[in-house]
Amino acid sequence: MRDLAELARRIVGWAGDGEQVEAYVAWSRDTSVRVYGGDIESLSSAESEGVGVRVVADNRQGFAYAGSLDDDVLAETLAEARDNASFATPDEAVGLAAPDGVEPASLDLWRDELAAMATDDKVSMALELERRVRAGDGRIRQVESSNYGDGMGHVALASTTGVEATYRRTGCFLSVHALAGDADQTQSGSGYSVGRAPDDLDLDEAAEEAVDRAVRLLGATKPRSARLPVVFDRRVTSTLLGVLSGTFSGEAVLKGRSLFADRLGQSVAAPSVTLVDDPTDADAYGASPYDAEGLACRRNALIEDGVLSRFLYDTYSARRSSTSSTASAVRAGFKSGPGVGCRALTLTPGAGSFDDVLRTVGDGLLVQSITGVHSGVNPVSGDFSVGAEGLMIRHGQVAEPIREATIASTLQRMLLEVIAIGGDLEWLPGIAAGVTLAVDGMSLSGA
Amino acid sequence: MIHNDVLERVLGGALRTGGEFAEVFVEDRRSTSASLDDGRVEELGSGRDRGAGIRVVVGDTTGFAHTADLTERGLTEAAAAASAAARGGGGGVRTVALAPAGSAPAPSFRIPPEDVAKARKVELLQRADEAARGAGSAIKQVTVGYGDSRRRIQVANSDGLLAEDDQVRTRFSVHCVATGDTGMQTGYETAAFTVGFELFDRVQIEDVALTAARRALAKLSARPAPSGVVPVVLKGGSGGILFHEACGHGLEADHIIKDSSVYCGRVGDRVASPLVTLVDDGTVGDQWGTFAVDDEGHPARRNVLIEDGVLTDYMWDWLRARKEGRDTSGNGRRQSYQHLPMVRMTNTYLLAGRDDPEEIVRQTPQGIYVAQLGGGQVNTATGDFVFGMTEAYLIENGEITDPIRDANLIGNGPDVLGRIDALADDFAMTPGTCGKDGQAVPVGCGQPTLRVTGVTVGGTAGA
Structure with a gap:
């Protein structure tokens, strides 16, 4: 992976005289698995990256983004943001943030375990979740989808006003949508579990939640006002x-x-x-x-x-x-x-x-x-x-x-x-x- | 965009591990947005998204990967990732030969957005702001938004299909806040078509601004909406979102195949009042949901979903149609190259009837008249759906009287469709954004003035 902080600083280095520039550079890798009927319905895995640039000149602000970090694209994005700024209404309050002395909290939002997890294990969790929902109650007639998803992201931010910030995080989730009922009536319920690493996820909790929510609505009628x-x-x-x-x-x-x-x-x-x-x-x-x-x-x-x-x-x-x-x-x-x-x-x-x-x-x-x-x-x-x-x-x-x-x-x-x-x-x-x-x-x- | 030779090699490689079907979707999208708020042109923004999504299908499993790297190496890597995700076994080399496919007539645009100076776009914002503020001193805040996009797509698949489209869309919206003794109220209006900057030859932005301002001002004297079941007259073009939610989503084949729609197994059955003929049509002029080919490369089509109250068909994308051994209906759409396509609506509308719209109101002793609907939401499995009203009035003794405050209405799809007892000879369409499974796509909705004999209105006043 590229050094995002270095990229952000490089863009900021291209600022002209009397011009404020801010670069927000992001990279992420996401995986999502959907299973249905005991089989994988879809599995996708991809990386994305991009940059958002703000330019402030003569009390006017412009913005541009691009879903790419290629060199020619970075220069073009800065030029677009600069051009866009020239059309805004001048406003003395416009300007980039400057560091205010507050120290960032020490937060550990990244888990290496997530990055290391094999795709097969992700698929297994989604399949197991579907199985538990089906087994959870005889009145569950369908599991519309059972999903595992995760993402990891890096962000780097730099500006001509002295801002330099980088952070990274991981997150993952399970979600399941269940249908309960018979030919006469259907009710639906969903269950979730979220965390920063797979160990945080609770299959039973997500399954029980979906089952309970669908089943307890069976027989529901329209109430009186x-x-x-x-x-x-x-x-x-x-x-x-x-x-x-x-x-x-x-x-x-x-x-x-x-x-x-x-x-x-x-x-x-x-x-x-x-x-x-x-x-x-x-x-x-x-x-x-x-x-x-x-x-x-x-x-x-x-x-x-x-x-x-x-x-x-x-x-x-x-x-x-x-x-x-x-x-x-x-x-x-x-x-x-x-x-x-x-x-x-x-x-x-x-x-x-x-x-x-x-x-x-x-x-x-x-x-x-x-x-x-x-x-x-x-x-x-x-x-x-x-x-x-x-x-x-x-x-x-x-x-x-x-x-x-x-x-x-x-x-x-x-x-x-x-x-x-x-x-x-x-x-x-x-x-x-x-x-x-x-x-x-x-x-x-x-x- | 990408040369045929490269696409053929990438598709061949995607099938190397046993895939039955492979597809490359290439997208190059440029967009501009400009907003005016609080009397200031706050910011112009420009965006560039360019990349490819590759899917490989093996049995009932779809593997998907996307990349912003459009070199042959980047595409080949993404194809390998999609292929691995689809977990193909064995297989062998398959060669792919691409041939251009047919398409619906492309909506033509005259003035591509990139040919218009940004200063002209900004000027529109200022004119709208002035017009809205001129509507009354109670208008305290105005937000004006302009947006355009040019989206070039190219689709190639292992069946040999090769298709391209060049989609230009332009939108303009005004949001107003009016302040009075009873607090603040809002009004909104938008104009959006699949056209270029020539949009402003036919849409007077002052009209858009005044409509938004008038809505906010009217609601300053609004009474709380009723609570309970009342007859509802929907003005022609008030949103059409009723049909989008009451049956549109429930007729999407992905819900049908999973038996998670109340309309499952009902083709040939009466599912609505005999007055109802509902069409989903991706070919209507330059409406917001119009395109030449869908995001799987198939031509947009006009599909009759309900005819004289009888369910005639569902909407299909390639994947679900393949499962049923039939043709796609041109409803395979995706938000961007980073998303898998699924079954989506295009422009969904109810054909006009024969009644006089004013007569429908006169024949309604008590009820509400809805002039503008906001969004909505449906649970396709139960058929229960809500839709919000953002401009509405009481009907008393056959006359439209006091404005009422925003509220949702709730109903059950098949039940509400059966309660339509009057349909007028007027008709209008409105643009909207449809969200499904985290993906947003532009859609159109249309409908004549109509009456539903009873819908639950979720207000706070005793009905």
Whole structure:
């Protein structure tokens, strides 16, 4: 493999007078295995690499990327970014990050075992997962797909403003989608396990999860409409936090698109709610020593005991807001420039178990999965409406399954109406941890 | 792009270890994007993606590898990796002779994006920003996006197929935030076609901007959406996403072959109201989901999926069609050379009926009128699907009245399709992005004004 840091420095070395240049160079190797019916359906393995270049000149910024690290392509990409900069509106706040003295957390996100694992062993895990799901319950009629996937990546970042950052990480996952039922009714459920190395993966947990989730929905019917408390399963909570994350962006605040814009220091959630973004937590799936501009990631508390305490900033939005970056720049790989985002959001867990949360709620709805998050949640207005399936809660225990219903409220109300947070914190793929969460006053729409 | 001799040698090598089928997919994609936000042209971006994906099929197993190295050495290495992944045994040398295949008429573009000065693209952004802000002082924020791409593909396979396509797409979108006493609301509008910069000869960007602004402004006085089952009238061209989700995905052959669709085994059955004739058509003019050949090198086709309410066929890619011993329907698509192709929709639309759209509203005593839909999602195995409304109004005593806030609607595919009881003689299409298994492709959706007798609306107000 090429020396990515050297490549990044070389591109930065081509900067002209009075010009800021940043190079983000990435390499990754990914393997994915899908099995079906006891056989490999597809197996793919490939390396990719590329570079994203930002140029700032005369208070204007341009960006270009290329999915190649060949010399001629690097020069062409820098030239494109430079040309693109000349068309932007001049803005004094535009500029690259400069080191701010914060030391990066010492995070070990790389596992040699993953790089050394034989392809046959990866295939075996996916086959074994499929077998366990089929054997898990007589009502499983189909395993739609059973997957093993992994990836390892290196990133190097350099800039004319003195940034030099490199890091590498590994990750792997198992996922399985099961169908339960017969000719009259089908229900589906999925199971996952994620980790940094194959040893972290738990075949039984993924298999049991898929089986339980599919089987327990058998016989589900459309519920009657009602207003009731809802308990979100850990996975659903993680999705909800992901949706909510954009409202803490300093850029959204600056541009009048955050529903919390004027609320700093005010109570925006129930007193039990403390929400933190901490990419320096090694257990977090999104843990990272550096942000996407090369500043050391740090812990940022967003809501403390129900009070809105902080917004997140990258370098540009911080300058425009007369504050400093919270090292919250993120980017979707080398193909895009940085923007503000979370990496490791978590609600501070409560003391009780999942069963304790159900008992606290008494009568309500346990939601095991939601659909239509992108079409039914408007993070600007706060309107919240999603498809839901799960189990009714009666007298503190799960009861009959329901399907083809929606739950609705607003993000603002939901935060204020949190009535219980479980102690069952779990890091999941994505930018947020899961924890059982109970919210009152939700509208269930059904028959 | 890659010379035939090289492709023939690479394909021959890919089959050396016993592969039954091999394919090289070469892609060279250049793109430009520009965005204006908060009154500033924030950033212009350019992208270049170039590489090849190689797959080798042995029995029911597909091996896949991709590379950004388009030299013969790079392609040969990727072919060896794909071949090893497919775990071919034995075999022997097979020679491959390529011959150009047929294609659907290619959507023609007049003005390739690379021939247009960036300054002209930027100017469009500023005009849209001005127009949107001019719509009302409550418009507090405007984001304008411009994007173009030119994607050249070349497909060669061991059956001797050789095909090429040159796909140019251009899109323009405006997102507005309006602020009032009740908080903030958003409005969105987009124009996107498989054309070059001539898009702006027919699309007035001020109209796009005003439509987005008007949507945000209208919702400032919106009431909460109802909760429960109500009659729903969908405006012609409001999204067509209803059919994309209610049955489109469920008619994709990969779900059928795995028995994970409610439409499995139902060809010849009535699956919708007799008013419904549904078509998936990759050849419609220059719509967003149009192309000459699919990403497996086969011509785009017009395929009737449901005729007068009866299911006539599913959508097929090469791999699934081969399993059933039939022809592909030209629905094999992939996001990029780094992805395996699978069964995907192109432009999916419902044919128009005979009713007067205004009469349909007048004949609806109570209900909701949806003027714009957002995205949606479906569970093909159960048929349950959601779709979001981003511009909608109450219907009271046969008249469109107050705007309502964004919400999802939920239904079950075969059930909702059976409840369509009125179909108008108007028709319009809209562009969208379809996501499946982590891959995004451009698609079109179309539909006339229609009524569904009852759908569950996921609002918060008592219905």
